[in-house]
Amino acid sequence: MADRIYRVNMTDLTATTEDVPEQWAGLGGRGLTSTIVAAEVPPTCHPLGPDNKLVFAPGLLSGTVTANSGRLSVGAKSPLTGTIKESNAGGTASQQLAKLGIKALIIEGQPEKDAWYTLHVTADGVTISEEPDLAGKGNFAVVNAMVERHGDRTGVISIGPAGEMKMAIANISVKDPEGKIRSAGRGGLGAVMGSKKVKCIAVNVPREAAVPIAEPEKFKAAVRVFAKALQEHPVSGQGLPTYGTSVLINVINEAGGLPTRNFRYGQFEHHDKISGETMHDLIEKRGGKTRHGCHMGCVIQCSQIYNDAGGKYKSSGFEYESIWAMGADCCVDDLDQIAEADSLMDDIGVDTIETSVTMGVAMEGGLLPFGDGAGILRILDQDVRRGTPLGRLIGGGAAAVGKAYGVTRVPVVKNQAIPAYDPRAVKGIGITYCTSTMGADHTAGYAVATNILKVGGDVDPLKKEGQVELSRNLQIATAALDSAGLCIFVAFPALDIPEAFTAIVDMINARFGISLTADDVTELGKNILRTEHEFNLAAGFTNKDDRLPEFFSREKFPPHNVVWDFTGEEIDEFWNF
Amino acid sequence: MQVTVRLFAGFRIGRFKEETRQYDVPVTVKQIVTGLGIPEAEVGIIFINGRNASLDQTLAEGDTLSLFPLVGGG
Structure with missing residues (x-):
């Protein structure tokens, strides 16, 4: 059919x-x-x-x-x-x-x-x-x-x-x-x-329903190569399944790029209490599961089953960004409170990144003291869920709350909250935040991999050299990957193992009986970005919207005491492709 | 010479989280890694004082060395 x-x-x-x-x-x-x-x-x-x-x-x-x-x-x-x-x-x-x-x-x-x-x-x-x-x-x-x-x-x-x-x-x-x-x-x-x-x-799908495959033998062969690469690469095969994405809490903290106390500092004193290592030990102690897939056919299994102190299910898909946002950014050091909030936010149906960054901005404005996890839980359940006037205000996101409270340190691009990597200390991801067609979005071109994790090359996170080109290449590749329905984490092996990338192209070809080349896939990624960019321009956006908020250029970010120092012209180079 | 060594993820198992160690002569990251019984090939991310570093780099008095296996997320 x-x-x-x-x-x-x-x-x-x-x-x-x-x-x-x-x-x-x-x-x-x-x-x-x-x-x-x-x-x-x-x-x-x-x-x-x-x-x-x-x-x-x-x-x-x-x-x-x-x-x-x-x-x-x-x-x-x-x-x-x-x-x-x-x-x-x-x-x-x-x-x-x-x-x-x-x-x-x-x-x-x-x-x-x-x-x-x-x-x-x-x-x-x-x-x-x-x-x-x-x-x-x-x-x-x-x-x-x-x-x-x-x-x-x-x-x-x-x-x-x-x-x-x-x-x-x-x-x-x-x-x-x-x-x-x-x-x-x-x-x-x-x-x-x-x-x-x-x-x-x-x-609902009939049991016998299946997707037709134009060239089944070729398809099977590519599927095997691809799955093997995912299982063999240390990040997708070992790191992610064992510690989940929150292994990054300690990594980014050590790198001095973990936005803390509403993007004031690059390290969080209590990082180890909310780290992937601590979560791993708690899960084992409480009878949860460290490995869990978000969909059938996931071999990476970066999700987990996180139980509370009584051994009762609390959360899964308990991600680095969610833990960072309520943890370091709001200075909450209690993993159980963060898990409770994660579950509440899932139930109410709000983005964990936007909501917790909004809370950080509200804390800066004086709504709550930093570190008040119980206060966040109360506002989520009593105000956001019920849509009280305060709940509606929080529901407007970080930029809206920043305005309401007269806060100048409001970490957003195109009104979307900046996630868990400070652009001053991880400059490549800063270029992605500026130029992504989506507003600040780390997944759009994950330069953290090359800047900090040393996957897919090595570009110094504290220097400007090579960052625009890096972000451009990653955003093009990601747009193509997002079209295949593949999890973003397949990029770790695909960046390092050439056979894994080839297998993706082979699978698409065998599925549809077509003959795309690697260049065609790159062209697909470019076309997607251009289509999205043209929509934004027609909606009234200009290159002046591809900028970080002023405070990133004014405020030195400890421990490296760095500022955001790209000029507008340098950022605009991104679109030269 | 005093160096603080911080270990993360699987490197902590059977070792330690953080230790201040004494060295009499200049020491490289590689020597410390070998001394800890960590296979070189398993080392993914190295920071000295929060800056990315390589196995061949030599440590100075008071440095903090952080060692991770290859991990990722996002």
């Missing part, structure tokens, strides 16, 4: 399917969501109005047996940044949509009636139903309700109360194989889903 585009119109509550236009045939994931948003969404539209569209697209390799290919891309114009946005997540939905032959699911329009709706996606198409009982419910309750209604194997994509209230920090949750959730976190896409009045999407 040929792939189809599924279109749900929430204005007249109809669902239709259409052939895939020829120019979209070679696209998947981010390449497809960005192409559709750029083609169909007016760049100047209000992100929460009827003209914005929410697009879900599995990657080119999703639904196949390729290791780590289960990422789902979600695209729209972002209510947080005003730019084009793609955010991706694991979970089961990407593989399920791919197996149903759904190249993209586009949700458009806006219902007149003040009601909530559920979409049920099956082999027979999409059914739209009113959903009176789930309004106001958290994501975990929504997942349970869908499993009860449609069975264990049901895929679920949902929003929590924050998405219903159209908060700019709202994310979209995707159910994982164990009924927990993963998030398309950044850029407030949950608010776009809320603006369409879609509370959740349930997906």
Whole structure:
């Protein structure tokens, strides 16, 4: 069965399917969501109005047996940044949509009636139903309700109360194989889903459904090479499964780039209490699991099952960025409090990075003392979940709270909170924050790998030389990777092991019976970036928006006492390709 | 000469988190690594005083050496 585009119109509550236009045939994931948003969404539209569209697209390799290919891309114009946005997540939905032959699911329009709706996606198409009982419910309750209604194997994509209230920090949750959730976190896409009045999407796939493979033998051979590389590389084969992503707490702290106390210092006194090593020991002591995959077919297993002191499940997918944001940035040194907040934020449906950086800015403004973990938990549960005036203010994100409290140290680019690596001490990632079409986003071009981790080369993090070129190459490669539906962590082996990169190209070719070269893949990445950049320019952004906030140039960042010293001209070189 | 050595991730197992060590003669990162029984090939990230360093670099009085296996995240 040929792939189809599924279109749900929430204005007249109809669902239709259409052939895939020829120019979209070679696209998947981010390449497809960005192409559709750029083609169909007016760049100047209000992100929460009827003209914005929410697009879900599995990657080119999703639904196949390729290791780590289960990422789902979600695209729209972002209510947080005003730019084009793609955010991706694991979970089961990407593989399920791919197996149903759904190249993209586009949700458009806006219902007149003040009601909530559920979409049920099956082999027979999409059914739209009113959903009176789930309004106001958290994501975990929504997942349970869908499993009860449609069975264990049901895929679920949902929003929590924050998405219903159209908060700019709202994310979209995707159910994982164990009924927990993963998030398309950044850029407030949950608010776009809320603006369409879609509370959740349930997906059911017949057991026999499979993605067609044009050249099965070639495909199998490339799949084996790829999986072997993932298991053999020390980062994806050992480091990530053993310590999770939060092994970086100690790494970035030692490098003097761990933003602490709202980006004032580069090291956190209590780093070891929130480190990956400490988490690993606690998990073992409390009977959790250090290895856990966010989707079927993940061989890296960077997630974990984190239990509380009583041995009861507390969180999974407990990531470095989440731990850093509430930990070092807000000076909370209690891992259990951070785990509790992580779980609350998942349930309410807010981005852990944006929300905790917002708390750090609010602490600077005097709302809470730094280190007040209990205060953060209280505000999340009492204010953000319920949408009190304070909750709505926090729901606007770091830039909004910075304005409300008159704070000048507000770490955002294009209104999106800067994540866990200070751009003064890791200059390559600073270029990515400035130039990413998504606002500040570390995943868009992870220069930390080359600056600090010494994967894929070695560029001095404290010097300007080579950083623009590094960020450009990484952003181009990442845009292509995000289109394949592959987890970003396959980049570690792909940067170091040439066979792993070749295998990715071979798998795409064998899946579709085409003959892309490595150069074609690079060209795909470039085209995606250009498409996104043109959308942003048409939305009113200029090169002056590709800049870091002033304080990074004014305030010396200890322990290296460095400032951000790129000129505008130097940053603008990024777009010369 | 006094050097502080900090170990991370799997390097801590059976060794230590942080130790201040005495050396009578100038010592390289490689010599310290070998002395700790860590196979050279397993060393991924080296910092001296928070700056990326190489195995051949020589330590000075009061330096802090941090050693990680190859790890990543993001």
